Amino acid sequence: MKIIVFLEQIVNTQVKLYGVDYFDSSKASEDDLIINPTSKNAIEGALKLKEALGAEVTAVCMQGLKPIKAIREAIAMGCDSGIEVANDGLYNDDPLIIAKVYTKVLEKIGDYDLVLLGVEEQPTGAYAVSAMLAELLNLPSVLYAEEVEILDNSLKITHIIEGGRKIVEMPMKGVISCTDSQYFVPRYTSMRGILTAKRAVIPKWELSDIGLKTEDISKDAALIKEVSMSNIVIEKETYIIKEGEPEEMVEELLSKLKEDEVKLGV
Amino acid sequence: MMKTLVFGQVRDGKIEENTLGVINKIIEVFGSDEVNAALIGHQLKSEWTEELGKHGIKKAYTVDAPELEFYLSKPYVKAMQEIIKKFNPTLVIAAGTVYGEDLLPRLAVLNSSSVAQKVTDLAMEGEDILFHIPVRDDQALKIIKITSNIKFATTRPGAFFINENPTGDKPEVENVSVSFDENDLVVKHIEIKKAERTVNLKDAKIIVAGGRGVGGKDKFQIIRELAEALGGEIGATRACTDVNWVDETYEIGQTGQSVSPDLYIAAGISGAPQHMSGVKAKKLIAINTDEGAPIFNFADYGIVGDLHTILPILKEKLQ
Numbered sequence: 001m002k003i004i005v006f007l008e009q010i011v012n013t014q015v016k017l018y019g020v021d022y023f024d025s026s027k028a029s030e031d032d033l034i035i036n037p038t039s040k041n042a043i044e045g046a047l048k049l050k051e052a053l054g055a056e057v058t059a060v061c062m063q064g065l066k067p068i069k070a071i072r073e074a075i076a077m078g079c080d081s082g083i084e085v086a087n088d089g090l091y092n093d094d095p096l097i098i099a100k101v102y103t104k105v106l107e108k109i110g111d112y113d114l115v116l117l118g119v120e121e122q123p124t125g126a127y128a129v130s131a132m133l134a135e136l137l138n139l140p141s142v143l144y145a146e147e148v149e150i151l152d153n154s155l156k157i158t159h160i161i162e163g164g165r166k167i168v169e170m171p172m173k174g175v176i177s178c179t180d181s182q183y184f185v186p187r188y189t190s191m192r193g194i195l196t197a198k199r200a201v202i203p204k205w206e207l208s209d210i211g212l213k214t215e216d217i218s219k220d221a222a223l224i225k226e227v228s229m230s231n232i233v234i235e236k237e238t239y240i241i242k243e244g245e246p247e248e249m250v251e252e253l254l255s256k257l258k259e260d261e262v263k264l265g266v
Numbered sequence: 267m268m269k270t271l272v273f274g275q276v277r278d279g280k281i282e283e284n285t286l287g288v289i290n291k292i293i294e295v296f297g298s299d300e301v302n303a304a305l306i307g308h309q310l311k312s313e314w315t316e317e318l319g320k321h322g323i324k325k326a327y328t329v330d331a332p333e334l335e336f337y338l339s340k341p342y343v344k345a346m347q348e349i350i351k352k353f354n355p356t357l358v359i360a361a362g363t364v365y366g367e368d369l370l371p372r373l374a375v376l377n378s379s380s381v382a383q384k385v386t387d388l389a390m391e392g393e394d395i396l397f398h399i400p401v402r403d404d405q406a407l408k409i410i411k412i413t414s415n416i417k418f419a420t421t422r423p424g425a426f427f428i429n430e431n432p433t434g435d436k437p438e439v440e441n442v443s444v445s446f447d448e449n450d451l452v453v454k455h456i457e458i459k460k461a462e463r464t465v466n467l468k469d470a471k472i473i474v475a476g477g478r479g480v481g482g483k484d485k486f487q488i489i490r491e492l493a494e495a496l497g498g499e500i501g502a503t504r505a506c507t508d509v510n511w512v513d514e515t516y517e518i519g520q521t522g523q524s525v526s527p528d529l530y531i532a533a534g535i536s537g538a539p540q541h542m543s544g545v546k547a548k549k550l551i552a553i554n555t556d557e558g559a560p561i562f563n564f565a566d567y568g569i570v571g572d573l574h575t576i577l578p579i580l581k582e583k584l585q
Contacts, residue, residue, distance in 0.1 A: 016558070019405035093410065095371065096380040126383035128371035134339075135375040140452045141339060143368050146508075156456065161364045162277060162521050164460040168338070170453045182509050223380040227396060227409040240568040242557065249569050250579045253551070256567065262529070262549050264584060265472070265496045 001055035001172065002112045003046045006102055006129075007074060008036040008121060009064020019231035025065055035070045038118025040077075041184035045148060045176065046116050047078045048183075052150050055113075056080050060105055062087050063098070068202060075197035076189035083109075084204040089214040094222035095121065099132035101217060104210040106137065119144055119177045130177035141175035142168055147183040148176070268296040268395075271353055273346070273360035273369065274305040274318055274326070281317045284361030287426030292359065293322045295388050302327065303437075304349045306342055308335035319437035321429055326437045327353060333446040336455040337365045343372050345444050350377065352442060355416065357395065362420035363520075370418045379414040384539070386425040403560040404539070423520050424543030461514045463523065465499065472498025473527045475518060477541070478505040479534020479554060479573060486511050488577045489533060495581050501525065503541045519544040533573040537561030553577065 011017070011028040021027055035043075046057045059074035061067035062085035071082035085105055091097060098121070106112060115137075117130045127143070134141030142157045146165060149156040158167050160179060170176075178184045189197075207213060215221060239256055241249045257264060270292050275282040292301050303323040305314060308330060315326040329345040346369065350358065358373060360366035362384060374381040387398035394411045397419055401408050412418070467473060474493040480486055486506070493500045500516055507517040518525055519541040530547035537552070537560035545564075552565035553573045562568045569576055 013403070014556075018558075019402055022402045022405070093408075094380050095383075096375065099375070126381075127367045128374075128381050128383055131339075131368055131371035132375050132381075135343075135372040142453060144364050159364070160521055161458070162282075163463075164458060164521075166336075166458045167456040168453050169456055174453075180505070180508075223414045224382065224410050224412055227411055229401075229406055229408045232400065232405060232407050234563045236563065236566075238562055238565050238568055240557075240562060240565075240570065242570045246571060246575045246579055249571060250576060250583060253567060253569060253580075254583060262566075264529070265498075 001049070001053050001114070003049055003055045003057045003114045003116060004106065004109060004112050005039070005042050005046045005057060005059050005074065005079065005116045007039040007043070007059055007061040007067075007070050008118065009033055009061060009067055009070040010036045011065075020229055023229065028065065030066060030069070033064060033066055033069055035073055036118055036120070038120045038178065038180060040118070040186035041178040041180055042116040042118045043074050043077055043079065044184045044186040045145070045178045046114075047187065048148070049114065049150070050078065058083060058109070060085060062090070062101060062105075063092055071202050072197040072200065073189060075200050076193035077187055078190075078193060082200065082202045084202055085210070086204060086206045088207075089218045091217065091219040091222045093226050094224040095126060095128035095132055096224075097217050097222055098129050099136055101210070101212065102129070102133050103136045104212055105205070108205070108210050113173045115139075115175045117175070117177050119179045127177070130175055134175040137175065139174045140170045142170050143177040145176050145178050146181040267300065268357060269300040269353065269355045270296060270302070270357045270359060271350065271355035272301065272303045272323070273358070273366060274303040274314070275361060275363060275365060276305075276307060276314060281314055282361065282363065283428055284363065284421070284423045284426075286321050286428045288359055288361050288421055289318070289321045289323060290429045291388065291421075291426040295390065298322050298324070300324070302353055302355070304329075304346060306334050306345045308332050315439050316436055320432040320434045322432065322434045323437045326439050327442050328439060329442050329444050331444065331446065333451060336458070337368075338451070338453055338455055339368055339372060340450045340453065341446050342369055343376070344446065344450055345442070346373055347376060348442050348444050350416075352440070357417050357419065359419045359421065362422055366420045370420050374418040377414075377416050377418075379416050379418055380412055381418040381420065382410055382412060383420045385419050385421045388419075400539075403537070404563060405560070422539055422543065461517065461522070464515045467499055467501060467516070467518065467523045467525045470499040470525060470527050472496050472529045473501045473518075473525055473547075474498055474531045474533065475501030475503070475535060476506055476512070476533050476573075477503040477535030479536075480506060480511065481534070481574075483511040485574065488574060488581070492531070492577050492581045495584050498527070498529070503535055503538075532561050532565070533577060535561050537564055
């Protein structure tokens with residue numbers, strides 16, 4: 001069995017870059033680059049299947065300022081190999097472009113069974129790539145997976161829904177998007193893994209290798225166009241207490257609540 | 267001319283409320299002339315189409331088949347495609363529930379279009395629809411447009427108001443027949459496990475809720491103690507219920523309960539949209555170590571500090 005995990009590298013959301021600045025790649029340093037947390041959930045899912053079924057796991061990364069770093073980390077976690085895909089001129093605001101590139105990558109890989117992704121894509125905070133990819137590939141898919149159980153010839157997948165969870169069965173060839181659940185809590189890298197990752201030869205596929213041109217992934221090719229982006233001005237006034245000893249902070253909060261006639265208690 | 271198709275979703279035997287919010291918003295922005303809905307399922311009830319009509323839907327396209335009893339991507343995509351062919355809409359929109367987010371991107375692919383997601387507002391500018399999407403923990407607003415003729419969008423749950431006094435008439439109903447074969451049913455429904463909701467938080471006046479920042483099952487004790495001291499209930503984000511720090515009945519947010527207390531104390535909660543879409547509090551107090559956490563944008567009062575230091579003092583002073 002062959003599993004492909006598509007990773008996304010993002011700028012750590014903990015960095016002190018407010019609003020629009022977060023999207024300015026020139027403001028981020030290499031240390032700020034991390035694997036998107038939900039992509040890590042997908043890696044964990046792939047590694048669990050690897051352990052149970054003896055699958056081979058390939059991590060593919062196109063999105064990010066330094067995809068090779070994400071791939072090495074994925075290998076250090078336990079993935080068997082990696083592929084970097086060139087992203088020059090990539091317009092990643094349109095999930096359809098990403099899904100189309102992934103389709104081309106899979107075409108070139110040729111022989112694969114399961115494709116795993118994280119549920120959420122940065123920077124849009126949207127969830128469309130997995131569904132679009134499944135549709136383009138015409139493969140069965142389950143999104144928002146929370147847990148995977150292996151049956152004889154299929155997978156039993158629990159996924160999130162509003163007000164509970166749903167259990168479905170899908171074939172062993174298909175697309176799964178993984179959520180931040182207990183089952184998908186990512187493992188740490190191992191010392192042995194880090195050494196393997198260091199030595200790993202990771203091929204870089206240029207767009208021409210997968211039958212694409214820069215025009216195919218640029219803003220001109222996109223059906224979604226950004227019109228503007230601006231910081232949101234919060235009009236709500238928040239009384240924030242940032243300084244002082246804890247005791248003083250609580251005192252200050254209580255006296256302010258009293259002043260505003262906010263009742264504590266019923 | 268805008269022709270909008272709303273994906274009608276049913277939950278717990280009723281039209282799901284975010285869907286009603288979407289209809290209200292669409293009518294506000296585009297007028298009510300050509301706002302139709304798709305209702306897909308098995309043993310569809312006339313009260314559902316009537317409810318859609320009341321909220322302003324002129325015509326409901328229904329597909330009723332045993333294969334559609336539970337949401338599954340392929341049969342639902344097939345049914346929607348038939349409706350899209352009949353109505354020929356310019357905009358297909360759904361509330362961004364798990365099913366909405368699953369369905370619309372697929373339909374976009376099949377109609378050579380793309381999809382705007384997590385939309386919190388829409389506006390017309392000339393011929394274009396501008397979709398407003400908050401990004402970066404709601405610090406920035408991205409406005410996008412879709413250039414294809416037919417456009418697809420899902421909305422953020424809780425983003426739109428529901429018309430509380432709808433006065434629309436019964437809609438025209440057209441039943442569309444769709445047949446399914448085994449290729450459509452490769453993914454099989456096994457069961458739905460509803461989360462146990464043994465405690466109803468809807469009417470709670472005071473809620474003390476904990477998030478990932480609480481840090482562990484035992485550490486949740488302080489949340490309980492403060493709730494007790496205030497005579498309120500406890501609540502939690504999905505991150506906490508998922509790892510069993512707290513029973514899942516206490517989950518608040520998109521996949522949990524919706525609450526509207528007088529006072530909501532959010533401790534160690536970052537303020538992600540998935541949680542906040544379930545919280546409509548008169549007053550909100552946030553306690554978080556991260557000054558940049560979005561929860562402070564929702565808060566009326568905030569303390570930047572460790573909840574495990576602050577809450578015990580607060581509890582003590584209240585007693």
